[in-house]
Amino acid sequence: MMRFEGTDASMISPTWFDSQTILDGIRRWVEIETPTDAPAQVNRLVSLVADHYRDLPVALERVAGVDGCGDHLIARSAWGQDEPGILILSHLDTVHPMGFIERLPFKIEGDSAFGPGIYDMKGGAYIAHHAFRALCTAGDRSPLGITHMFTSDEEIGSPTSRALIEKEGRKAKYVLVTEPARDGGKIVTGRKGVGRFEVFITGVPAHAGTRPQDGRSAIRELANVIQTLEGMNDLKHGVTVNVGVVHGGTRPNVTPEEAHAEVDLRVPSFADAEEFVGRILGLTSKTEGVTVKVTGELNRPPYEKSNAGAALYEHARTLATEIGFELIDSHTGGGSDGNFTAAHTATLDGLGVDGKGAHTHYEQLYVSSLEPRARLLHRLYQTLR
Structure with a gap:
């Protein structure tokens, strides 16, 4: 007491x-x-x-x-x-x-x-x-x-x-x-709980002009991932997901083989933390031949x-x-x-x-x-x- x-x-x-x-x-x-x-x-x-x-x-x-x-x-x-x-x-x-x-x-x-x-x-x-x-x-x-x-x-x-x-x-x-x-x-x-994540995407490189059909763009898949992450935002409930850093590709005429993003998650409760950490870590590729790997965790609990x-x-x-x-x-x-x-x-x-x-x-x-x-x-x- x-x-x-x-x-x-x-x-x-x-x-x-x-x-x-x-x-x-x-x-x-x-x-x-x-x-x-x-x-x-x-x-x-x-x-x-x-x-x-x-x-x-x-x-x-x-x-x-x-x-x-x-x-x-x-x-x-x-x-x-x-x-x-x-x-x-x-x-x-x-x-x-x-x-x-x-x-x-x-x-x-x-x-x-x-x-x-x-x-x-x-x-x-x-x-x-x-x-x-x-x-x-x-x-x-x-x-x-x-x-x-x-x-x-x-x-x-x-x-x-x-x-x-x-x-x-x-x-x-x-x-x-x-x-x-x-x-x-x-x-x-x-205070909200804070999660930090990294997204690593691997595609298939190709000459963007002569053999575009052979390529599988990691950046295009990153765009899919970003849309999914942005769709998790629920300001009314207090959940925010922010893709704050992105990298990808090598040259304009090369189908990008790799792309990377850094993500910030804020959640008001432990129940939200469990749900959204699971959803982010569970992200998968929508494109055949492209892999998506997500690492990270909740580094500050709610x-x-x-x-x-x-x-x-x-x-x-x-x-x-x-x-x-x-x-x-x-x-x-x-x-x-x-x-x-x-x-x-x-x-x-x-x-x-x-x-x-x-x-x-x-x-x-x-x-x-x-x-x-x-x-x-x-x-x-x-x-x-």
Whole structure:
């Protein structure tokens, strides 16, 4: 059974949640560029984050990166580790390539602070750390142990961190994900499952001018496959299938022997996942002499709003009201590491900063969101039981 502690805030200096103080910390993280495919850069930031924990009552575990990804860092509170506690999930990698900070340097304009990955999700990762530091500085001990995991590969689907996330998620009672807020500060209580597939088609080459009858076009068959995939879209139900990349052929006068496509699937439920993964993997050729092979899988399961997740959201909503803002929940098509925990552990996502422009040349957080969002995380640490 879930239990939530009373909601009287502990005494703590107001300066702890000063927006400028928090922003100064975020800036240090943002100005170390961390594309997923630059593990040395990611590890520079991992080392800085670890340094931020050195004076706090935590045990640090650094998991060496593999397969071209950076290290993962886990900070465990010195208390409460003998029973299920709170797991915080954050990622340090960004989609922006090295050198992008010259195009999008850290700057403040009005209520917006700009920089690569500042919204998705260095701002959220930092405020979760800052709220923990505030807890420790005030001499507090949260009712439950706190484990903060920083991963290096979320932006490419978490291939090297997924097993670690699932292991820690199953041990936890609550999971808090510091992905950015949505649409003006909304929390996330549901996400679609994500599937990725590759289609390989092999036909028969021929001279397109002198012997067209001998050829079997792989590209023509790919067109059939694309029509079939596009026909699976059901926007009303929330199922989307997107053929995002295609390749094929060698020259205009050669019947193409090979064609290839990359496909993205988004589904709202496990039942949909089972159906549409099966349909995509079961694609066959409509042309004699041409073969169709499909590989892939669901790489993020659907994050459906469970009863436990709903109760966690209602508790957070009450805390937000006391802090002075309204917390509205939402469902989104994008995946996160919360997809890996929501099926078995109460999970609340979108706890990071508010802003806009994730993955773009104008990515920004709203400075006015820093104090209330950091306070909310702090109160969740204080009250979750």
